[in-house]
Amino acid sequence: MSYQVLARKWRPRLFREMVGQTHVLQALINALDHNRLHHAYLFTGTRGVGKTTIARILAKCLNCEAGVSSEPCGVCSACREIDEGRFVDLIEVDAASRTKVEDTRELLDNVQYAPSRGRFKVYLIDEVHMLSSHSFNALLKTLEEPPAHVKFLLATTDPQKLPVTILSRCLQFSLKNMLPEKVVEHLRHVLAEEQVPFDDESLWLLGRAADGSMRDGLSLTDQAIAFGNGELKASEVRSMLGTIDHGQVFDLLNGLAAGDARALLAAVAELAEQGADFAGVLAELISTLQRVAIAQVLPEAADNSLGDQQRVLELAGRISAEDVQLFYQLALHGRRDLPLAPDPRGGFEMALLRMLAFRPGTLQHTGSVAPAGLAQRPPTGQPATEPAPDSDTGKPTGISQARADSTEDRPAAQALPAAEPAIVASAPPSAATPAPVTPAVAVQPEPITEPAVQPAPAPQVTTPAAVQPLRSATPVKPAPTAVEDEPPEWLQGPPPDDSFDPDTDDDDVDVNQYLGDWQPAEDASAESAAEEDEVSDLPPATGLAAYWLEIYPRLGVAGLTQSIAAHCQLVSNDNAVWRLHLDPGHSALYNENHRLRLQNAITELEGQSLTLEVVVQAPDQETPAVAAARRRVARQKEAEASIQSDPLVQALVNDFAAQICADSIRPVDA
Structure with a gap:
């Protein structure tokens, strides 16, 4: 006898021999045992899940000589002939080869005749979705009201292609994939x-x-x-x-856990030498990550199907749950994108490197290096660190070198728009003849050999009474500096003085015009920390200092004068002479104009003539600015405490392991 393949030799002949599909078998068994038989059945599912097998067993149950039941005898002539595929009343039709309407009409011409030997004439139409629309139309009437001796058993792998009119005339059973x-x-x-x-x-x-x-x-x-x-x-x-050794998958995962890019690339090279299918390797990686995730949630549920349960548990303890989920998601995307890569190996390598790149904290471990000549910028809210000086010349490199060369020739920056010419600032006065300072320029990755533009030095006018800001007929912004988180160099030292002009109203001029494009970092945590430091330096105001906090909002001053008043402390008011201590850190823009405006405002508020003295000296009690900062810090802490104690927020934290981002919390003004 010739060899019979396992798929045919071990094809089930009874319902109890079927593996899986319990939900379908239970419905059919109950219908057969209680004689509640429908005239048309539709079995759907992917290839190899038992659609045709169940249909043949059902045909055997209907035509067994022992009677209709869910347990055919298997020994009668009808059962044997159905098993051997030669039962005359079981008409098997391959719809893929008989798609024409003429074939369907020929088939239906014999429906009216009684079965030759069996109890029922059974039409088993496989891949029924391949029939043409005309064939379906020809089948409709007979399928809905066939003769009592006819049963239709339809099977398809693509039920979406069947007309709704066909689906509505059949009992539909969807077979599941085998686990x-x-x-x-x-x-x-x-x-x-x-x-x-x-x-x-x-x-x-x-x-x-x-x-x-x-x-x-x-x-x-x-x-x-x-x-x-x-x-x-x-x-x-x-x-x-064509699959790989499962140990190689663990080598890849160990490299990911250690953040070792060298080990990962070496493992990929070894896989390439073996001619591995990288799509299959990614599939194995995804499957192993899924097992690791289960082991992290429920260690006792980790299966030992491949004899590697211990390795899975060990890996589950070395990789965080967040990293496992990240690697799993990136591996899925890498498998999807693999056909788009120029070659499979390159796409696989990029999928692994993407896992390293997006893993939190990996950049610090892998030691990423910025291009030569460019200093890496710190994250927002962190202070910039100066690059180490060059070992040969002793001079700073990168951006530090650009700052150090403020009095030397530099490469010219790109031309500024005519509407915003760069303001020319002079260097701080010194004993020697002051050298002109060129406008700040953006640092280029490579040196530019074009000659620098040397503007003429600005005139310097000094006054012994105060420090005056730079002015021009049309306020303009200086050229942007290379480092956005630091002010221009001319603001780092005392700016040159202007002559005192009592008619100049600089309270109408925005102080930001003197700061150019520089703005302080917008990091909320850094701002809050700075406010807390400022608040902690000075004790609460009492006496005259408290009285100054009370009258400050009613002074009616604005602009720079208001800012200067906010950083003052009232220390005495004897004999119609008021004395204020001005914080040295906020005295750079103070001048006689501001003193006169404050004196006039206080005189009007107090209703008496007085003289105001402003001394640049550190206050020893809270100023209005410090008090306002203290109130903002207190309100911020109250807002954070309110959010953290909110029941809905706590539910989100407990149920979804959410984290509260304190930097995103802002108090709402009443």
């Missing part, structure tokens, strides 16, 4: 009966390669038996399937 566990269990039984030696790992490789199809699993087992010369070994099955 690898079901396939392995059945293969273990089959190989034991066939007396074929095997190991469990080889069965799991075949079960996963079957991809939900029991027929594919049996066909692959046939191939593996031939490949292994009558036995199944994991190494030979892996070689036949």
